[in-house]
Amino acid sequence: MEFLLQQAINGITIGAFYALIALGYTMVYGILRLINFAHGDLFMVGSYLGYTLVIALIISGLIPNLLVALLIIFLMAMGAVALMGALLERVAYRPLRRAGRLAPVVSALGASIFLENAVMLIYGPRYHVYPKGILPDIHWSIGGAYVTLVQLATLAVSILLMGGLYFFVQKTRLGTAIRAVALDHDTARLMGIDVNRIITLVFLLGPALGAAGGIMVGLYYGRISFVLGWGYGLKAFVAAILGGIGNIPGAMVGGFLLGIFETLAAGYIPGGGAWKDAIAFLLLILILILRPTGLLGERVVEKI
Amino acid sequence: MSKKLLVPITFLLVLSMAIGCKPAAKEPIKIAVQGPITGKWAYEGEGFVKCVRLLAEEINEKGGLLGGRMIEIIEADDKGEPSDSSLVAAKMVDEGVVAVVGSYSSTCTEPASAIYNEANILQITPSSTATVLTTKGYKQFFRTCFLDDRQGLFVAEKFKDWGIKKVFFLHDNSTYAKGLAEWAKKYHEERGGEALIDAITPGETDYTPMLTKIKGEAPDAIYFTGYHPDGGLLVKQARELGLMPDILFTAGNACNNPEFIEIAGKDAAEGVLVSTEPLPHDLPYPEAKEFIKKFEAKYGEPPASIWWVMAADAFNVIIEAIKATNSTDTDKMAKYLHEEFKNYPGITGPIIGFDEKGDRLGTIHKWYVIRNGEFVPYEK
Numbered sequence: 095m096e097f098l099l100q101q102a103i104n105g106i107t108i109g110a111f112y113a114l115i116a117l118g119y120t121m122v123y124g125i126l127r128l129i130n131f132a133h134g135d136l137f138m139v140g141s142y143l144g145y146t147l148v149i150a151l152i153i154s155g156l157i158p159n160l161l162v163a164l165l166i167i168f169l170m171a172m173g174a175v176a177l178m179g180a181l182l183e184r185v186a187y188r189p190l191r192r193a194g195r196l197a198p199v200v201s202a203l204g205a206s207i208f209l210e211n212a213v214m215l216i217y218g219p220r221y222h223v224y225p226k227g228i229l230p231d232i233h234w235s236i237g238g239a240y241v242t243l244v245q246l247a248t249l250a251v252s253i254l255l256m257g258g259l260y261f262f263v264q265k266t267r268l269g270t271a272i273r274a275v276a277l278d279h280d281t282a283r284l285m286g287i288d289v290n291r292i293i294t295l296v297f298l299l300g301p302a303l304g305a306a307g308g309i310m311v312g313l314y315y316g317r318i319s320f321v322l323g324w325g326y327g328l329k330a331f332v333a334a335i336l337g338g339i340g341n342i343p344g345a346m347v348g349g350f351l352l353g354i355f356e357t358l359a360a361g362y363i364p365g366g367g368a369w370k371d372a373i374a375f376l377l378l379i380l381i382l383i384l385r386p387t388g389l390l391g392e393r394v395v396e397k398i
Numbered sequence: 399m400s401k402k403l404l405v406p407i408t409f410l411l412v413l414s415m416a417i418g419c420k421p422a423a424k425e426p427i428k429i430a431v432q433g434p435i436t437g438k439w440a441y442e443g444e445g446f447v448k449c450v451r452l453l454a455e456e457i458n459e460k461g462g463l464l465g466g467r468m469i470e471i472i473e474a475d476d477k478g479e480p481s482d483s484s485l486v487a488a489k490m491v492d493e494g495v496v497a498v499v500g501s502y503s504s505t506c507t508e509p510a511s512a513i514y515n516e517a518n519i520l521q522i523t524p525s526s527t528a529t530v531l532t533t534k535g536y537k538q539f540f541r542t543c544f545l546d547d548r549q550g551l552f553v554a555e556k557f558k559d560w561g562i563k564k565v566f567f568l569h570d571n572s573t574y575a576k577g578l579a580e581w582a583k584k585y586h587e588e589r590g591g592e593a594l595i596d597a598i599t600p601g602e603t604d605y606t607p608m609l610t611k612i613k614g615e616a617p618d619a620i621y622f623t624g625y626h627p628d629g630g631l632l633v634k635q636a637r638e639l640g641l642m643p644d645i646l647f648t649a650g651n652a653c654n655n656p657e658f659i660e661i662a663g664k665d666a667a668e669g670v671l672v673s674t675e676p677l678p679h680d681l682p683y684p685e686a687k688e689f690i691k692k693f694e695a696k697y698g699e700p701p702a703s704i705w706w707v708m709a710a711d712a713f714n715v716i717i718e719a720i721k722a723t724n725s726t727d728t729d730k731m732a733k734y735l736h737e738e739f740k741n742y743p744g745i746t747g748p749i750i751g752f753d754e755k756g757d758r759l760g761t762i763h764k765w766y767v768i769r770n771g772e773f774v775p776y777e778k
């Protein structure tokens with residue numbers, strides 16, 4: 095029982111990261127029908143910017159208050175990566191918007207390779223490790239399962255960000271505009287919505303959330319590398335499909351489910367560690383056979 | 399050519415051969431050092447040459463071998479490329495070398511060994527550990543390094559000594575790590591131990607599902623055979639999940655890297671054991687201390703890699719074979735090394751002998767323990 099509880103905590107922690115990154119994929123897909131393969135790398139850039147800022151602001155002693163310092167680090171890195179995301183859209187995707195579906199995907203892959211190599215050349219190819227001991231080492235044992243403060247904080251921040259995004263999209267005027275553009279660009283334009291600005295907004299929001307995830311991965315796990323975005327990006331992409339790509343709550347559900355599947359596969363099947371990904375992806379295939387639009391995806395009625 | 403000339407020419411030839419037998423003009427014994435003397439592993443190839451030259455000069459100063467024949471070292475640079483390796487091996491055959499030390503990587507040693515085998519030239523590699531090299535039935539091929547299974551054997555024997563019964567072997571599905579984990583598991587089970595085995599996916603950031611599973615199995619020890627970036631993270635997360643100190647965390651030689659400690663964190667890594675070939679300066683044998691002293695005196699720095707010293711041992715083994723058989727005949731030397739060569743005091747430790755495949759018996763692996771963020775030899 096204590097191990098089941100521990101595995102549930104492990105799975106939810108992993109799933110929270112997948113969910114946070116999956117939102118970036120799903121929002122862009124919802125609005126442009128484009129899979130932004132560079133999203134995982136924007137997440138990785140966020141984690142590297144966080145690393146630099148942690149050293150510059152906390153380790154140097156520039157800002158003695160930890161919470162203030164972390165808030166500034168999150169805001170700065172999220173802002174910078176958001177701008178990078180918007181710039182990426184402007185440079186790599188907008189010129190290709192009317193060029194069919196394949197060209198933007200190739201462009202996205204190119205952007206992904208560019209970002210990975212840029213970070214490798216700037217920071218060097220070795221692993222980087224977030225400085226130890228910046229966050230307080232507080233942990234509890236709940237029924238034999240082990241939970242840390244950082245873990246809970248990470249989870250809380252993830253849920254807060256996801257909830258905030260959901261509220262923004264569902265309840266605000268800008269959010270309504272995003273949903274309108276997702277339904278139909280041309281009609282949205284007729285309703286007086288500036289479609290390009292809405293797309294830019296989506297490319298600001300997704301990468302900002304990704305950057306937050308990147309910093310939290312760094313703070314929680316410590317080790318980051320320039321290929322970090324590849325593994326997380328792939329899993330988050332799968333999570334987005336699992337939940338129903340284009341659907342925001344779906345991405346969250348998909349992220350958590352994938353994290354939990356993986357954990358259970360590794361934890362309860364003998365020799366399952368080696369087969370964990372295969373098992374998780376097999377489950378994905380089964381779900382997609384039964385529900386091709388994903389768990390929460392809706393079949394959009396073709397308009398004639 | 400007329401028949402008239404044939405007689406004097408034959409006479410002259412015989413005469414010249416007779417002159418050649420005089421002590422002053424004795425034919426040198428040519429020994430090749432093949433390795434990546436230039437290229438990406440030049441560091442290792444250069445080290446081979448330095449070690450072997452040092453030993454050869456010593457022998458020559460004492461008057462050489464086989465009644466005054468000098469040793470001539472011939473450098474065979476294969477640049478670490480298999481294609482160059484074949485070419486340079488063919489060149490060494492033309493040169494008439496009697497034995498070869500080398501090459502460095504298994505990918506270079508393999509094509510060269512086919513050529514040396516065909517030409518029947520004694521070859522000893524100091525550093526190529528691929529199992530396949532000694533499975534071809536070559537009678538004149540040996541190595542002074544140890545196969546990966548020796549590390550597994552060493553680990554299993556130590557676990558038995560320490561009374562560790564249940565071990566969780568964890569690898570990362572790479573050929574090397576999986577092989578080592580499976581060897582160690584096999585030897586551990588042969589010694590009556592209980593073993594479990596599973597793998598992680600390298601490059602991931604969260605190994606807590608696997609570690610929680612291990613915690614549930616409650617083994618006495620974990621032996622992780624993958625590479626240091628994943629090993630470091632495993633140690634960190636294992637510590638966080640409370641696996642230590644109840645479970646002893648041990649790892650293979652791919653974790654012998656300072657980054658392992660950096661990623662795990664100094665505190666988390668404290669007390670973790672790593673099995674690996676010793677660094678040259680940690681070799682406890684008098685032969686090693688003496689060799690390192692001589693090496694430092696000549697080159698101004700100690701030998702940096704264990705493979706350099708393995709090359710010195712490979713050369714010494716060749717010299718022993720020449721001395722013992724009093725010849726440079728490959729068949730005689732190979733037979734001697736297979737059958738009679740026993741318990742030679744090597745620089746990298748006693749060379750118990752070679753098995754029928756040409757692999758070195760025994761092991762020189764050591765445990766290192768992490769103390770205050772440093773690897774220190776662990777004597778137990």
